[in-house]
Amino acid sequence: MIVGVLALQGDFEAHRRILEGLGAEVREVRTSAGLEGIDALVIPGGESTTMTLGIESEGLAEPLCDLVRAGTPVLGTCAGLIMLGRDHLGLLDVTARRNAFGRQVHSFEADLELGGIDGGPLRGVFIRAPWVEEAGEGVEVLARLEGHAVAVRDQGILAVAFHPEMHGDSRLHQWLLARASERNGEIDK
Ligand code: GLN
Numbered sequence: 672m673i674v675g676v677l678a679l680q681g682d683f684e685a686h687r688r689i690l691e692g693l694g695a696e697v698r699e700v701r702t703s704a705g706l707e708g709i710d711a712l713v714i715p716g717g718e719s720t721t722m723t724l725g726i727e728s729e730g731l732a733e734p735l736c737d738l739v740r741a742g743t744p745v746l747g748t749c750a751g752l753i754m755l756g757r758d759h760l761g762l763l764d765v766t767a768r769r770n771a772f773g774r775q776v777h778s779f780e781a782d783l784e785l786g787g788i789d790g791g792p793l794r795g796v797f798i799r800a801p802w803v804e805e806a807g808e809g810v811e812v813l814a815r816l817e818g819h820a821v822a823v824r825d826q827g828i829l830a831v832a833f834h835p836e837m838h839g840d841s842r843l844h845q846w847l848l849a850r851a852s853e854r855n856g857e858i859d860k
Contacts (some may be wrong), residue, residue, distance in 0.1 A: 675709035679725030681717020716749030744827035752830035764807030795833030
C-alpha cells in the first residue's frame with residue numbers, strides 16, 4: 672500500500688509519520704511522476720495559495736484530478752479541504768470559506784464527533800481554518816462546529832477543516848487506508 676502525501680508545502684511530515692506508524696509506505700509527491708501507482712493520497716494543511724502555485728508550476732492539477740476521479744481515496748486537511756473544493760481542484764462539491772473563524776483567531780482546538788469514525792471525539796486543531804460554506808447534494812456533513820460544517824465526505828474523499836494529525840490521532844488515516852484496501856480488493860476481483 673503506497674500512500675502519496677502532497678509535499679509541495681505545509682505539514683506533510685506529520686502525515687508521513689502517522690501513516691508510517693500505521694504500516695503504510697509513504698511517498699512524498701512533488702511531481703506528476705510521484706502520483707503514479709499510489710493507492711491513496713493526502714493533501715495536507717498549509718497555505719492554499721502557495722499550494723495552488725506549486726500545483727500549477729508542476730502541472731499537477733490534471734494528473735491529480737484524474738487519479739481522484741478514477742476513485743483513488745483522498746484525505747484533505749485544512750488547506751487540503753480548500754484545495755479539493757469548487758474554487759480550486761473542484762473534486763469536492765463544496766465552497767470552502769478560507770480563514771472562516773477569523774484571521775485573528777489564529778488557532779484553537781475542539782473535540783469533534785465525526786459521523787462514521789468510531790472511538791469517541793477527535794481532537795481537532797484549527798489553524799486559520801476554513802469551514803464549508805455550502806455543500807452540494809452527495810456531500811455528507813460528518814461534523815459541525817458552531818453550526819458550520821468542518822468535516823465532509825463524498826465517497827472516497829474525506830475533507831476536514833482542522834488538523835487531526837497534530838495530536839497523533841490516526842483514525843482518519845486509518846479510514847483512508849481501509850478505503851484504499853477495499854478499493855484494491857474490488858479492482859483485483
Ligand atoms: N488559512 C490557510 C489557507 O487559506 C489554511 C490553514 C491551514 O491549512 N492550517 O490556505
